[in-house]
Structures are given as C-alpha cells and as structure tokens.
Amino acid sequence: MxxxxxxxxxxxxxxxxxxxxxxxxxxxxxxxxxxxxxxxxxxxxxxxxxxxxxxxxxxxxxxxxxxxxxxxxxxxxxxxxxxxxxxxxxxxxxxxxxxxxxxxxxxxxxxxxxxxxxxxxxxxxxxxxxxxxxxxxxxxxxxxxxxxxxxxxxxxxxxxxxxxxxxxxxxxxxxxxxxxxxxxxxxxxxxxxxxxxxxxxxxxxxxxxxxxxxxxxxxxxxxxxxxxxxxxxxxxxxxxxxxxxxxxxxxxGAENPVTTPQQALDAYIPYVERQLADGVPLASMTRHLLGLFHGCPGAKAWRRTLSEQAHRPGAGIEVLKAAAAQVRPREALLADA
Structure with missing residues (x-):
C-alpha cells in the first residue's frame, strides 16, 4: 500500500x-x-x-x-x-x-x-x-x-x-x-x-x-x-x-536499528552473500562501506583492505571480515576513556 x-x-x-x-x-x-x-x-x-x-x-x-x-x-x-x-x-x-x-x-x-x-x-x-x-x-x-x-x-x-x-x-x-x-x-x-x-x-x-x-x-x-x-x-x-x-x-522517536558499526556490518553480510551468489562483484557493495568506521582506530586499514582486495576475482565475505578485524570499535574507545 x-x-x-x-x-x-x-x-x-x-x-x-x-x-x-x-x-x-x-x-x-x-x-x-x-x-x-x-x-x-x-x-x-x-x-x-x-x-x-x-x-x-x-x-x-x-x-x-x-x-x-x-x-x-x-x-x-x-x-x-x-x-x-x-x-x-x-x-x-x-x-x-x-x-x-x-x-x-x-x-x-x-x-x-x-x-x-x-x-x-x-x-x-x-x-x-x-x-x-x-x-x-x-x-x-x-x-x-x-x-x-x-x-x-x-x-x-x-x-x-x-x-x-x-x-x-x-x-x-x-x-x-x-x-x-x-x-x-x-x-x-x-x-x-x-x-x-x-x-x-x-x-x-x-x-x-x-x-x-x-x-x-x-x-x-x-x-x-x-x-x-x-x-x-x-x-x-x-x-x-x-x-x-x-x-x-x-x-x-524510534529505536535505532543498530548501535555499533560492527552490528551494521554484520546485518549487511547476509545481503552481500545473496548478491555474491547472484554473481554481483564484491567491490560493487564494499565501495559503499569505506566510510563506515570513520573516526575509529584502524579505519585507514579497513579502507585500504577493501580498496585493494574487494575488486579481485572471486573476492568474498572473507575480505570484509579481514578488513573489519583491523578496526578497533568505538565502544572500546569509550571503555578506555
């Protein structure tokens, strides 16, 4: 409707x-x-x-x-x-x-x-x-x-x-x-x-x-x-x-769907997997994620990993996970404050 x-x-x-x-x-x-x-x-x-x-x-x-x-x-x-x-x-x-x-x-x-x-x-x-x-x-x-x-x-x-x-x-x-x-x-x-x-x-x-x-x-x-x-x-x-x-x-006045960038990435992964199965190149999706961890330690490594590896033939979810593993999330920074 x-x-x-x-x-x-x-x-x-x-x-x-x-x-x-x-x-x-x-x-x-x-x-x-x-x-x-x-x-x-x-x-x-x-x-x-x-x-x-x-x-x-x-x-x-x-x-x-x-x-x-x-x-x-x-x-x-x-x-x-x-x-x-x-x-x-x-x-x-x-x-x-x-x-x-x-x-x-x-x-x-x-x-x-x-x-x-x-x-x-x-x-x-x-x-x-x-x-x-x-x-x-x-x-x-x-x-x-x-x-x-x-x-x-x-x-x-x-x-x-x-x-x-x-x-x-x-x-x-x-x-x-x-x-x-x-x-x-x-x-x-x-x-x-x-x-x-x-x-x-x-x-x-x-x-x-x-x-x-x-x-x-x-x-x-x-x-x-x-x-x-x-x-x-x-x-x-x-x-x-x-x-x-x-x-x-x-x-x-509604509840936010996610509370951390990592949660957002985790929620996006099933979509990426479906698109990969349909033959969509990984880079077509990851190019929109480069700024996700803006302001977090490791954000530069996240961007570099995606930029260098996502376009390679056969690149899959493992690239996203490897890139995310290099980021220290915002909540960890708050815990250290």
Whole structure:
C-alpha cells in the first residue's frame, strides 16, 4: 500500500547521487535508519523508454520508503516513466531540476530547466495525472543570471500550481557554464535564508532544504526552529554513513536499528552473500562501506583492505571480515576513556 502524499515523512532524506545511491548503498543505509527517505540515482526517461527497464528500476523491498528520481523534459515521456515507477512500487517520483552537468544540459533536463518554469509545470502536471503517489521537484535556487529571489518565487509558483507535492531546494545556484558539477556543489555560496524565506512565502507547499547540512543537530534545529518540512543530506551521508545510525532516535522517536558499526556490518553480510551468489562483484557493495568506521582506530586499514582486495576475482565475505578485524570499535574507545 502506497502512502498518500500527506503521509510521506520527509524529515530526513538522502540525496540522489549519481554512481553512489544505487541499490547496494540504499540497502545498507536502510540498516542504519528505517525511516530516512531514500532516493535512487537519476534515471533518464530515455533509459526507461528505450533501455532495460528492470535494470534501472530494480530495488529491494527493504529499501522503502524510496523515491525514484527522473531526468527528462518531455511531459509525455515523464508521465509514462512516472507510471512505470509507480507500477514498480516506488513511493514517490522526483523530477531532477538541479543537476548542472554538460551531459544533462545537452539532454535538456536538470538545472537548465529552471529557465523554463512553464515547461517544468507541464511536466509536473503530466506526471500528477499519471500516478497517485507524490510527485516532487528537486531544484537549485537559481541558475546563471536567473538567480534573483523573484525568479525563484516565480519558479515555485509555477510548480506549486501544477500540483507539485513537495519542493526540494539545493540552496546554491548553479553555473551552467564554467563550473564542473563538483564545483557547483561547493563554489556558489549557500543561501539557506532563501530556502527558509521561500517556505514562509509558500507555507502550504512541503519544502526540503538541501546543501551544506552535515550534522543531525543542524537537522533538528532546522526542523524545530526554522519550520522547514525536511532536510536532505548528500555527500556526508555517503562518505560518513554512520551519521544515519542515530536518525531514528533523534528525529523519529524510534529505536535505532543498530548501535555499533560492527552490528551494521554484520546485518549487511547476509545481503552481500545473496548478491555474491547472484554473481554481483564484491567491490560493487564494499565501495559503499569505506566510510563506515570513520573516526575509529584502524579505519585507514579497513579502507585500504577493501580498496585493494574487494575488486579481485572471486573476492568474498572473507575480505570484509579481514578488513573489519583491523578496526578497533568505538565502544572500546569509550571503555578506555
């Protein structure tokens, strides 16, 4: 049973990140938090219409709640792909209006669509007509010379009128020429104040702030004091996945699924074993675990062992166990204090 839009909890989500938030990462993240909303990597409409649909849409049922992010600009294609996602069992369809890469621009989707709010509105309306699950948009605060607060308000008005169920705003503008995607995540200044002002100006539109958040206390403050509906964390949740381990207690009033990184690893091993049996290379899964023991003595040896050995032909669970054996867990440090 799919949650109606009003019931999808957006207090914390992990951003869609190309080459990072695949099903293996999401399956691991779900062991750390049962309630955090997860997103797929961006999937283009062309890949779904003309490619291997099962390859791009597959996920493990344990990954719920889970949103599918689409990249495209043709309303009919987006409606068709949104229907595919809904039929596949996703909890939300999200439209990418924030990625600044040249490849995405050449396909006329991503951040360049902020220059065409009427087209984005048509896309949202078409998807809304095709599915009953939430349809959301992830944008920037502006692009190039279309970077005034008034431009952002006009864009928001357009997507809200089209029926957008939530707006996720990366609080940096995007330079479509002259900056790489990485530089676009770091160089333009963060403007949380714009996102918070936008929420005040559109109080009925659920709004999620993305960009620059790296700690749970920041999330708690934004939710409680700034009245934002949710916070999305990107690179920090990937590079330091243990950040998610206290989310359920801090933000959702629930029991944390695991209490130590080793417990998280032990819980992930059965998943790894099933994937290995299906022919998935070990490195496809262990690459998402490199930051698990961040801050623990032996973390460097953990990363080195996985990086050097997991890609070898026939590598199996023994590599994970050998790497973990070199780490001194956090609880041992507390005992020594």
């Amino acid at each position: 799919v949650n109606p839009p009003a019931l999808l909890d957006r207090r914390l989500s992990v951003a869609p990140m190309m080459d990072w938030t695949d099903s293996h990462y999401r399956s691991f993240a779900r062991l750390l938090s049962r309630h955090t909303l997860l997103y797929t990597e961006m999937v283009t409409t062309g890949a779904l219409v003309h490619g291997d649909r099962a390859r791009f849409l597959h996920f493990d049922p344990a990954e719920h709640p889970l949103a599918l992010q689409l990249g495209g600009s043709d309303p009919a294609d987006l409606a068709r792909c949104a229907q595919m996602g809904a039929d596949w069992g996703y909890d939300e369809i999200n439209l990418n209006v924030g990625c600044p890469s040249d490849r995405v621009q050449n396909g006329r989707f991503g951040a360049c669509l902020m220059a065409e709010p009427a087209l984005v509105a048509d896309c949202v309306a078409a998807m809304k007509a095709a599915v009953t699950i939430p349809v959301t948009v992830k944008s920037r605060i502006g692009i190039d010379d279309r970077d005034s607060y008034e431009d952002l308000v006009a864009f928001t008005q357009a997507v809200a009128a089209a029926g957008c169920d939530a707006l996720i705003v990366h609080a940096r503008k995007a330079w479509l020429q002259g900056l790489s995607p990485r530089e676009n995540r770091e160089v333009p200044p963060l403007r949380w104040d714009w996102v918070l002002a936008l929420k005040r100006d559109f109080p009925a539109l659920p709004m999620v702030l993305n960009g620059g958040v790296t700690r749970l206390d920041q999330v708690e403050e934004l939710l409680s004091e700034q009245q934002i509906d949710g916070v999305m964390i990107g690179r920090e949740a990937y590079q330091n996945p243990w950040l998610l381990a206290d989310v359920d207690r801090c933000l959702f």
